[in-house]
Amino acid sequence: MSIEIREAVQKKEVVQFIKFAWKIYRNDAELNKYWVPPLIPDYVKTLDKRVYPLYEHADRALFTAWKNGEMVGTIAAIENRRHNEIHEDKIGFWGFFECINDQSVAKALFDAAKNWLKQKGLNAMRGPISPSMNDQCGMLTKGYDSSPVFLMLYNPPYYNNLTLKYGHYLEQELVAWYVDQQNIDITRLRRIADLVMKREKVNLRHVNMKDFNNEIKRIKFIYNAAWEKNWGFVPMTDKEFDVLADGFQQVADPDFIYIVENSAGEPVAFSLSLPDMNVPFKHVNGNPFTPWGIAKYFWYKRKIRMIRTITMGVIPAYRNKGIDSIMNAETVEVGIKKGINASELSWVLKNNEPMMKLAKAIKAEPYKEYAIYQINF
Known part of the structure; x- marks a missing residue:
C-alpha cells in the first residue's frame, strides 16, 4: 500500500496532527506508563504562525503520513532564518516527529521535510527540534524507564533506528542529570x-x-x-x-x-x-x-x-x-x-x-x- 503525504494547514488538521501521538503511546502499555501527553492548547499556539513570535523570522510546514486511509505519522519542517544568519549556514530543522514502526513511513516523512527545506535553499536538516532550540529538542536514547520532566520529551526506542536508517548521523548529544x-x-x-x-x-x-x-x-x-x-x-x-x-x-x-x-x-x-x-x-x-x-x-x-x-x-x-x-x-x-x-x-x-x-x-x-x-x- 502506497504512503500518502498531506500537509496540515487548517486548524482542524493541525489538532489532528498533534493528537496523532495518542495513537503511538496509548496503544503500548509500556510507553503509556511513562509518556506525558502534550498540552494541546500549548502545541496549537506553538504551531500557529500568526501567534508564535518564532515565525517572525521562521517558517514551518506540517506533514502527515497516511496508509490505507489511516494516519501513521507526523513531522514538521522548520526554516529558522535567524539561526542561519547567526551561524552562517543553511540548515533546516525537523521536529514533532511521531511514527509507527515502519521504515517506509519514516522515509516518506523525512523526504517530505527534506524536499520542503530544499525548496527553501537549505542543504541539511537537523532534528528533532520542536520547533526551535529554545523549545523542546532531542530524541530520547537512554532512560526509557521513567517519565520525562516538564518540557522534556519522550519517545519509543525505535525512533532512533528509523532516523539513523534514513541516513542521519549523530550531530550532538544531550544529558539530563538526576x-x-x-x-x-x-x-x-x-x-x-x-x-x-x-x-x-x-x-x-x-x-x-x-x-x-x-x-x-x-x-x-x-x-x-x-x-x-x-x-x-x-x-x-x-x-x-x-x-x-x-x-x-x-x-x-x-x-x-x-x-x-x-x-x-x-x-x-x-x-x-x-x-x-x-x-x-x-x-x-x-x-x-x-x-x-x-x-x-x-x-x-x-x-x-x-x-x-x-x-x-x-x-x-x-x-x-x-x-x-x-x-x-x-x-x-x-x-x-x-x-x-x-x-x-x-x-x-x-x-x-x-x-x-x-x-x-x-x-x-x-x-x-x-x-x-x-x-x-
Missing part, C-alpha cells in the same frame, strides 16, 4: 557558596515578581550573554523571550528563581528551576481546562516532589569563579524546606565539560540521554 537531595552535603555546599559570595563581592536574591517586567530584562541580558557562543544557540527576540517568560510565570515558583548581582547591583548570573508540572499534566490527557481536567490538575499538583533546573547562566566575566555554587546551595536549601526531594538538570551538552563537572560535583547522576541528528543533502 540529583537526589539526600546525596548533597548541603553544609559543605553552603560553606563554599558563602566563601564565593564574600570573595567575589556578589549577592543572591530571589526574583521579584512584583517587578516582573524589569526582572525579565535583567534575565534576558544574562541569558543572551551567557549562551552567546553555545552550540546551536540563537538569541531570542524580545517577543520570543516575553512569550516564554509569560508561559513560565504561570507555573513558576519564585522561590526557585535567582539572580546574582555584583557590588554595583548589576546582574551577573541567574538560575531558573521549575516545578515538574508533568506530574499533574500526565493526568489531564492534553487538556487541563475541562472541569475534570482542572480537578485532576490541582489534585496531582500537590504531589510534585521534583524540580527541573532548566537554565543556569553566568556572564563571561564571572565564569569559573564558583558563582554556580551560590545558586545550587540556595536551590537545595529551598527545596528541602518545600518538600522537594529531587531535581533534574537538563539539558546539558555532553561535550560541555564545565557543566558536566558541576553536575558531578553535586553528586548528580546522568540518567537520561538525548540525540540530535543531522543529514546533509
